[in-house]
Amino acid sequence: MNIRYEGENIEYSVIQSRRKTIAISIDPHQKILVKAPVQISHDEIQKIVEKKAGWIVKKRKELAKYQPQKEPQELADGRQLWYQGNPYVLQILTKADTKQENSGRNVELSAGKLKVYTEQGQEAEVRQNLMQWYYEQAGQWICQRVEHYNEDLKEPVNRICIKDQKSRWGSCSSKRNLNFNWRIIMAPKEVADYVVVHEMCHLRHLNHSPEFWREVAGILPDYKERRKWLREHGAELMKKI
Ligand SMILES: [Zn+2]
Incomplete structure (x- = not known):
C-alpha cells in the first residue's frame, strides 16, 4: 500500500x-x-x-x-569514535606536543577523548595504533566474557579469534572456534554481550532453531532488545575506520 x-x-x-x-x-x-x-x-x-x-x-x-558510507572517513582530530557504547572525540598527539609520558601506551581514553599518540601524526600511523588498540581491547574483553558465561554454560571452546568482518558480528564453527568482529567493542556492553552469548549458544546448537533461541533467552531474557539495538545501529559501527 x-x-x-x-x-x-x-x-x-x-x-x-x-x-x-x-x-x-x-x-x-x-x-x-x-x-x-x-x-x-x-x-x-x-x-x-x-x-x-x-x-x-x-x-x-x-x-x-546513518547509511554506511562507501568512502572511509578521514582519521583526523575531532572524528567521533565509539568505545563500549560511548562516543569519544579523536585527538591525535605527536611526540613533539607531548612532553609528559603517557605510560608507554599508544592510545588512551580520558574525559570524552580518545587520544592516539604517534610519532608524526600521519593518518596511517594513527590508524595502525588505533586498530591495534581496538583489537587488543576487543580480545581482552571478549575472552573475559566468554569465560564468564562459560561458568554456567560449560562448553569447551577450541579457539577465540578476533576478526575484521564487513557484515558479521560473530560466528561459531563446528570445530568449536568462536569468531568475533572487533567492532563489537564499539557497541554498548549489553549488546556486545548478546553477540558473545549468541555465538556461545551455537556451541550447543549449530543452527537458529527454537531450542537455540530458548538457550539464548535462558541466559539473556531481554536478548531481543539487545538484538534490536544491533539491527538499528549496527551499520553505523560497521563503517570503515
Ligand atoms: Zn547465529
Missing part, C-alpha cells in the same frame, strides 16, 4: 493481529510497517498513515544519514 505526501511516495505494509493499538515503525532499510487490530479497515489505516506522514518522512531522512 502507499500514499503520497509532499511529493514523496510512502509505501507501507500492514500486519493485522489481535492487538489493541496501532503502531507504525520504520526499519533501518526504511521499510514502513503498520501493525493494527483486525477490526480496523484499510481506509482507516491509510488515514492514520497520512496523519503520521510528516513523522515518517522525517524519520526516513534521519535513517538515510
